[in-house]
Every structure is written in structure tokens, then in C-alpha cells.
Amino acid sequence: MTDITKLVEQTRSIAHQLGINKFDISGSSIDETSVQVDEGEPKQVKASNRSAIMVRVWNADKTVGVATTTDLDPSGIELALKTAHEASEFGVKDNAPDFSPESTAPISHHLEETAPQAPVDQLIETLIKAEKELTAAHPAIKGVPYNGLAQRDIDRFYLNSEGAARQEAHSYASIYLYSKTEEDGKKPRSAGAFRVSPSVTRLDVEGCLKEAAEKTISHLNYEKVKTGKYRVVFSPDAFLSLLGAFSNLFNAQSILDNQSLSTADSLGSQLASPLLSVYDDALHPDNVGGETFDGEGTPTRRIPLITEGVLSNFLHSAGTAKRMGAQPTGHAGIGSKVSVSPHFFHVMPGTSTEQTYSLDTAENVIFVDDLQALHAGVQSLQGSFSLPFDGWLVNRGKRISIESATVAGDFREVLKSIIFVEPNAEFTGSGVCPRIWIDSLSITGE
Template sequence: MTYNEFKDKIFKLAKEKGFEAQIYYSKNYEFSIRLANGQMDEYKDANSSSISLKVLKDGKIGSASTTMFDSPERLLEEAITNYEIIDSKEENLFYDGSGEYLDIKSYYGEFEKLSVKEKMEKLNKMFEIASKDENIMMVPMTVYAHQTTEVAMANTLGLDKTYKGDGGYAYLSVVAKDKSPRSGFWYGLAPKPENLKVEDISEKAVEEAKAKIGAKSVKSGKYRVIFRKDEFASLLSAMLIPMISAENAQKNMSPLKNKLGEKIASDILKIKDVPFYEGSLSNASFDSEGVPTKEKNIIENGEFKTFLYNLKTAKKEGKESTGNAAGRGIAPINLLVEPGEKSFDELLKELNNGIIITSLEGLHSGANPISGEFSLGAQGLKVENGKIVSGVEQITVSGNFLDILKKIEVVGNDMWISFGGTISPSVLISEIDIAGNE
């Protein structure tokens, strides 16, 4: 039975029983190869698929899932059975497919054209570049991978949308010689193989490890810092994304509740949610409820402009969904920090004396998006007179995330794209508390 035959059969049966119905079908292909200390450790070449059915009546939903296009009657009965045992007063909704959907190109198929031999050559090249450096004693892990995702979504209200996207990624971990071994890690991602620069990834991982050789702590105090692009993206993902969820605000779990229209950040900070960003693997023309995505300002010149909504949270406030449903939660498509004009080297000169934060540890345990408070182990680089002079380790950075946003002095132009679609440059912060043991 084909997807369309399966869908039509279920929709017909559901309507006969007095239900609206919605199907979400996803098909995924994943290829990955991994070296452990230069030896083949994992080879994956696999397809997977899933079919999710939801039935809706009187604002209540029942769901069921399968992996095969067979027995539509049984899947429907399972969803209806689950509907009958649900005890919830929250009103659920389906989207009818109306509105304007962006034409976003997310599938290129270039990774699939590469032979296994070509992929192995790229993997081995990463290992060779890293291992030939005299300071590197070990290359524990080297990975080259790509994936393709296809989605079809339809319901009895008129929604009928499809999506196909692909992209690849590579990462490398290395260990440098020192009194105690120093680790380095770097990754990259891209929609096409030619944009996934394996040489750069290897060299950057080596650079990360070598920068830590001889690293030591600093005295406790207040420091001017640069949050490097990758680490500022991580901090935004852990702190800002939960804060801008309308669901969290409605549950009194966001410090931004009742702050719409207020100044919450530096005047120079602009953050958007965008459906498309060149090089991102998170681009999408519709969210997980089928609602069209659109560009929106979240923070504009320091002012908080909007929460992100799915259908249910929007209904509670008499608003429209912003197209940000993400499974059972709410999230941006691409959270974009608008770049400034200065390069990273220019940020260093602007910093003059301070610390570059290159690694944050314990983001899921040491950062609280409900209060905004964080206390995180960190590593970095010490800067004197605008130049990097040594590595920094065994420090803790702490403060309130919203205070940090207000203390942004300069936004760089060195953009970083993370796996989760958070896109950010490096930023210079006027002051932050750092605890060290020197």
C-alpha cells in the first residue's frame, strides 16, 4: 500500500467515525563512518521510517504509530482507543493548510552522489592532517556523515505538505601532549560536500588542543570577555530558546513573561527567527504542525518583540501560531543573531585585556532558563594587549543570562551555524564574574 492509499483509507474511515485525522510520515537515510584512533570503528548505511496518526474530536487528541503502510484500520482503532482514555482539558487543534508557504530548497543530493571510497578518503584525510602534527599524541575519534530526511504531512482539514532535506557533517577529537593531555574538538556541517571543509575541521581541532598546552587558571574577579561564536550559540540554545517559548511563559517558567516591548538586551543586539539561512541544515517552510514558517524579530535593538507559538499556545492568547511547533515543544527554525561589522581579530583588539570563552561545561545542569542564572565550568584563552597569550582552564563563569545580553558591547561578523540551527557570531561582553584558583 502506498502512502496516498494508506492516507486516503484512514481519512475516509476516520470521517465515518466522526473524527478529524492527521498523518505525519517521515523517512530518514543516514550514512556515517567513524575511525577510533585511526581504525575503522563504525560503518552505518541505514534507512528508517515512521508513520504517526492523530485523531481529533472535541479538542481532544488520540495518537498511534507504526512503521509500515499496512492495516490502516488497526492503526485508526488504536488511535481512537488512546483518544478515549485521554483525560485532558487542553484544547488541541489541527491546521488547515491555509496561508503562504515559502519555496525553500533544502535537498541537493550531492552527498549521495559520493562513492564510499570518496567518503573514506575525506575521513582519512581528516585523521592524517591531525595526526601528523608533532604536538598531537592521539586522534581518538574522526567522523564523516550525511543524512536525508523526507516528510509528508496531511489531514482531513486540507493540509497536505511535503519536505525533503539533506546535509552532511564531520567532526574530530584530538589529544595534545602536555603534563596532562589536552583535548581539542571541532565540527562542521553543510548542505553540500564542497562546503564541508574537512581540512579546516582537522586544523581547527588541532589548534584547539594546542592552545590549551600550558593552560592555567586565573585570579577570581570581574573580566571583560569574548564569548566565541560557537559557545555563544550554545548559551543561546540553552537559555534563550526556552525563555521565548510561549508555553513556558504561560506556565510561569520564563523570566521574559510580561516583558514584551521592554528593553532586555543591549541596543546593538538583534535576534531573529528565520525559515532559511544559507548553510543551515534546519531550514523549513512549515513546522511540525504544518503551519507555514516566517521570519520574525525576537529581539530588535535590545527590545523583546515576541514569544514563539504553536497552535495550542496561540489559541490560549487569541493569537496566530508563529510556525514554531517542534514535536511536543516550541523552538525557532533558525535562531539568528544578526552580525555586526567587526572581525574576530578586531574583537580581540577591542577586548584588549580579558578572556575568550572557548568552552562551556555543564550547560544542562549549570544553566537555569527559568531564573536566567548560570554557573558553568569553562576553558578559554587569555588576551593581553589585543593578542592571545595563553590558555585558561579551571575557571567558572557565572551570572544572569539577561544581564549578559545587556552587557554586549560589540557583535562580531564571524558567523557560526550549530547543529540545532542556532546561528551566531562572537560577542564582546563588558563584564562577567569569573572564579579561578590562581
Template sequence: MSLNIEQIKSDIDSIARSLGIKKYDVFGSAKEESSASAKNKKPFGLNSASKSYLLVRVWNDKQQAGVTSTSNLTYAGLTDALILAHSSAEYASTENIYNFSEYCQDSTENMQISNNQENKITMQDLVEKCIAAESKILDHSPIFKSVPYNKVGDSFSKRFYFNSLGAFKISENNIAYCYFFPLAQETNKIAREAGHISISKGFKNLNVIDCADKAIKKTENHLDYINIKSGKYKTIFSPEAFLDLLYAFGNFLNAQNILDKKSLLNIENLNTQIASSILNLSDSPLHVENPDPCHFDEEGTLTKNIDIIQEGKLITFLHSSFTAQKFNTKSTGHCHLGSKLTISPYFLHVSKNHKIHIDQEFSLNQENNAIYVENVKALHAGVNALQGSFSLPFDGFFIKDGKKISIESATVAGDFLTLLSNIIYIDDNETVTHKGISPNIWIKELSVTGNS
């Protein structure tokens, strides 16, 4: 990538000295991305973009910190950013004093990570791959009318952090991705849509045709459908659906939300049972299967794989350096800078606690009168993250005598913490998704509203 990070660091060091600024830090990100879509076997929606920005924190003599962001990386733009951050520090809180991460006090943890980026893929390559995949879907059967949502893309990115004490960290990454969501309709039936998303480390590892094949299979599974009666059902969440639910209620992992009293939990829940004893949960930004690993957070703290729930017990929250100080612990490397520091997980990993003996093994092909939730929808509207309740439309199946039958439309509802406690089984087979890793998850009972 063309961005000269060393020059930006040198410029900011020089500007800070000239302005008399003694304490500052900078997080930056740069991305070059190209993508292509197809429509009726022709190129459609070709895009290339290059984006760079900095988040700048400056401390004044009272140790108040001001924050600003800029995408103007010229010398003049950097000067304006430091002046603005310094002037805004005057209005910062004097009660909550932010500081550098304890892991960024000097140059001992400096790092530069390169993931052996490939040569850039041409737009022609992206177009050809996308058209070939879309054509395969459309040619598979006349019932496949279109592929309204499709894309193949390639992205190169850099993340970097430096501060006035000499800390300096850079990481580079290259990911490729594709997704296909076909629309299919049989005679005298409603149109049905499903799809698949694939992400890989580098374009050479991206199997676009395989993604299209999976999209075809998923869509075909929903062509024959039924209505179901409303009631309480044993419910099985797919890996994708369960991870979506965890991210939607991510405030229960978040130490900043605990301090702000905007979480389902509080500090007294630490080291207590909050879920079924067969559940283990970790955040694994450096997992070998994570296509977009994050090696440090936005205040420069090195990340690592963190166990959050073990045997159903909450053993840690996710922390920034500020919340770690408040909780008398160490940062977990989950800080995101802004006018207010925020915290969020990177790559959640749900697994089964094999130490617990389970009297009964469960299998989808042995279930009866159960619901399989393949994909939850409307998370922005159907989740009350502060109360813990959810009511979400979903794509899924009614399981009768071990056979899955697609449901025309239905809604699943419940309480998130109750759901965690009512996990009765976790499959041994884990699935890697673009958001994390999880097996199928069996819930004792949830309310499902159907149309029958």
C-alpha cells in the same frame, strides 16, 4: 528514499473512513543516514540506518485530541495507531482544545520542496574521507596522540504533514557533516582537546580536510595554558558559546512555557526592554546559510524568519497554533507534536543593531585582562533555566595585551537576563555555525572561577 508518502496518506484516509474518524492530522519524518569513523588510520564505527515514524492526532466528537506515535507503517500498524489515538482522546483536556493550524484548513498552502538531492555517497567514500582527515591530524605532529571523537556522515531526510481537510506538505533535504576532536599532549603537560564541526548542504559541499585543519589549529591554541585567579572579568563569548547559552535558556522565547509559568519572562515583558539596545535576535529556519532548513512545523504551519528581539526589545514569542490563539496572535510555525505541544527555535541569528551609535569599538587584539569563552560545557547540569542562573565550565582564553593564552580550567557564572542587559559590544563579523549565526559578544562583567 523508498518511503511512499502518498501511499501512507491513502491508507490513513481509508482507515479513518472505515473507523468513522472525521478529523485527524499526521506529521511524519523519514531519514536515511550513513556515517564512518576512523581509529589509528583504519575504519572504525561504520553505521547505516533508516528511520521512519509518524505522529498521529485524532479528534473525537467532543473535539478532544488524542496523540500517538508509530514506526510501524504497514496498513495494520497505521490502523492500530489511529485506534489508539482515537481512544486516548477521551482522556484529553476539555479546557485546552487543540485545532488544526489556521494555515492548514484546506489545500491552498500545499507544497512539495526538494533540495535536489545528490546520489547517495557510498560507505567507501565516507571511510576514505574520514581516514584521510584523521591521518592528517595524527601526522601533523607527534603530540597529537589520537582523535577519539571523529565522524563523517551523509543524511537524506523527508518531513511531511497531511490532514483530513486536504492539507498536504512534503519537504526533502540532504545534509552532510563531519567533526574531529583531537587529543594532544606535550611533555610534562596535561592532555588538551578541542575540535571543529562542519555541516553542509550535500556531500559535495563538505570540506572534510578543512574541518580537520580547523580542529588542529583549535587544539594547538590550547597547548600552552595558564591558571587564572578567580574574580570578575570582562567576558567575550564566541559565536558557538553564545548560541549554546541562548538555546539553554530557550524558555524565555517560548509562548508555551509562558502559559505554563515555566519561563524567565511573562506576557508583560512583550514589547519591553529585556536586553542591551545593541542586540538583535531572530529565528531564521529559512536562512540561506542554514544547511537544514525547515519549511513547516509539525502541525503544518509554514515557517518564516522571525524577529524576536529588536534593539533589545522583545517583540514576539515563538508560537504554535494553540499558544497563538491564547495570545490572540498568529502561529510562528514552531510547534512540535507530542502528548503535549512543545515549542523551540530552529536556527537562531544574533546580529548587531547598527542604528545605535557606539562610543567605543572593541577588538580582541586590543583587549587586556579579559576572558574569551570559546566553548561552554555541562549545559545539562550547569544551567537553571527557571531561575536564570548558570555556572559552566568552559574552554577559553585569558587575553593579556591583546594576546590569547589558553586557560587550563575555569568556570563562568552569572544570571542570563542580566547578561543580556550587560552586552556592551557586538562584533560586525558574523560566524555561521551548525546551530545558528552569531558574532563575538562582549559582556561587561561576569564571575569567573579559576584554579590559581
């Protein structure tokens, strides 16, 4: 782990020489190994051991400058401090950032200890075996062109010139398998799956393999879907993708910047169907690699965002909380301009309902399994989206893969058109969420 005691002493000494009295540092060190395979042979193995810090410096006028560096020896830190000090001349004067009032508050939650890294041979062997089994799952599966198994140790820290010193370390491992089919007279099809866990030994390789195989095979027989309005069911992964893409709804910094679909007055308004509740919870037990403090050293916590359809909280940094008369929520990332972002969504049913739905009985329903190209098809400031997806047309439990189609709508209308939130949630990499049923959305097929 990074010796932050030494780092803070070193930085304090150099800062003193430069006439800098107030500073803070947020940084991390990452040790990572990843493998890819191709037809039973290792294709590429990558390993890295990298560190980086961001220093913030306050000048005599109380404006702030920042600099990021990967060079952590004294000369590198000195250059970073000098550069940040130079930048501080141009720092904002109104609402200039300050230390979080909670940067020294006690943290009761503790992360799991880091897991020992598995040998590279074990990673390769595991992935080759998974590739082989996935390829053997069906004669049409001709390869697993996208695959990877990675393990990562992260050591992150925050310290400041007023005595804050936080540090934590965690590990995680992940695997993805994305297979492709080829059959005479048919278009190639593909599908995949992803798993993440705190260590390689706990990684659900078998589950990933089975899901990738099942999905790929389910797309072998495909049809075009007729363009029109359909009842749509979002998979947990698809709904969380949309929620993340429109998270400016909850982002206090975005609101202050007029870059949000919400305004400061939106709290308490009916944002979604009462059937929906959403939390952001960095400390959720399923959140692999969850962080106990944010980039400003503020402890993270569980925050209700939507409570039975009502917008109940925003996500804050220390600065946005001060400006909006709220408490910091532990969602800050330091920078020249402090950013705010969610950690881990927990979506669940809101009010109870007697009206339930099931894919086993519903007719002519589109099940959107995976949304693609969100970077291109989401207009996050307009609220609209038009996205290609992988999915099925479902009739009384019978699934027919959809060849090529897009789903389009307005996210705020989507939230209000929720007719059912299934009771059973699934864990994905970015959150925990059940399937979400939407009354009607536009599907473009043929």
C-alpha cells in the same frame, strides 16, 4: 520519498472503519550513513533507514489523542489510530489543539534538492585522511578519539483529514574532529571542530581540520586563571548555546505554562542591551536542513525576537497563537501536548555604537570558546548558569589557554551587560552569530 498520497488514503480508509473523522499525521523517513575511524582504519560504520509517524485523532468530544509508530503497514497504522483514539479520552478539554489555520497556506520557499549520497568508501577515505593530517599537525597530538563523518537524507511530511498535504526532502552532511594531546609533564588537552553542509562534496573538511588543529595546539600551554570578575567575550558557538538554553524567554508555550523567564506582558520590554538584535529564521540561507513548515504544517518564517534590545515577538504554535491573540509562527512540534521550539538563530548588532572592542587590543579578557555540560549547569527557569568552558585569557591578542574553569551568571544580566556585538558573524550548526562582549562575569579558576 514517502508516498503520502497512498498514506493519506490508507489512513483515511482505516480511520473511517474505526469511526474517526478527524486526524492528522506528521512523519519522517531518514536514510543515514556515518563512519568513524581509528588510527587509519575504519572503526565503525553505521547505516539506517527508518520511518516514524505521529498520528493525532480528534474524538466526538473534540479532545485529542496521539500515538507514534514506526510500523507503517496497514496493521501498524490501525493500531496507532486505535491507541490515539483511546488516548483522546484523556485529552485536554480547555484549549484543545486544532489544525493550524495555515496548514494549507501556500509555501513560496523551496528547499534545495537532495544530494546523492556518497559511497561509504569515500566517507572512510575522507575521514582517514583528515585524521592523519590532524594527527600530523603537531607532535603533541596523539590521536583523534572523537571523529565522525555522516550523511543524511530526510523526507518529512504533514497531512490532515481536511486536505493538507505537505512534503519536503533535504540532505545534509557533517563532520566532527576532536583531537587530544599528550606531552610529558602536562595534562592531556583536547579540542575539536564541526562542519555541516548540504552534501559531502560541499563539506568543508579542510576548514574543520584546520580549526581543530589550531584550537588543539592553542591549548597546549595552559595556565590556571585566578578566580574573579572578568570581561568576557563569547564565541558565536558559546553565545548560541546560551541563547538556546534560555530560549524559554521567547517560547509562548513555556510562558502559558509558567515555565518561562518571560510573561505574556514582557513583549516590548527591554530584555537586552540595545546593541543586540536576534531573529529566528528557519529559512536562513545558511541553515542546512532548514524546514519550510513546522509539525502542524504551518509555513516557517523569519521572526524578530529581540530588536535593538527589545523583546519583540514570541515563538508560537497554532494553539499558543490563538490563546495569545497572535499569528502562528511555524515553530510547533506536534505531540499530545504541542511543543514550541526555535529553528535557527540569527544574531546581529542592534543599534550602532562608536565604542568598539578588539581582542587584539583588549587586556585581561576571557574568551569563552566552547561551553560544556549545559544540560547540567543551566537553571533555565531561574535564569542562572554555571558552566565549564574551553577558552583563553587574552592580553593584547596574546592567548593563554585556561586549564579548567567555569563561567557563571544570570542570562538576563548577561543580555543587559553586552557592551559590543562584533560586526562579522560566523555560521555554526545552530545559527549565525558574531562574537559577543560582556562587561563582567564571574570566572572560577584557582
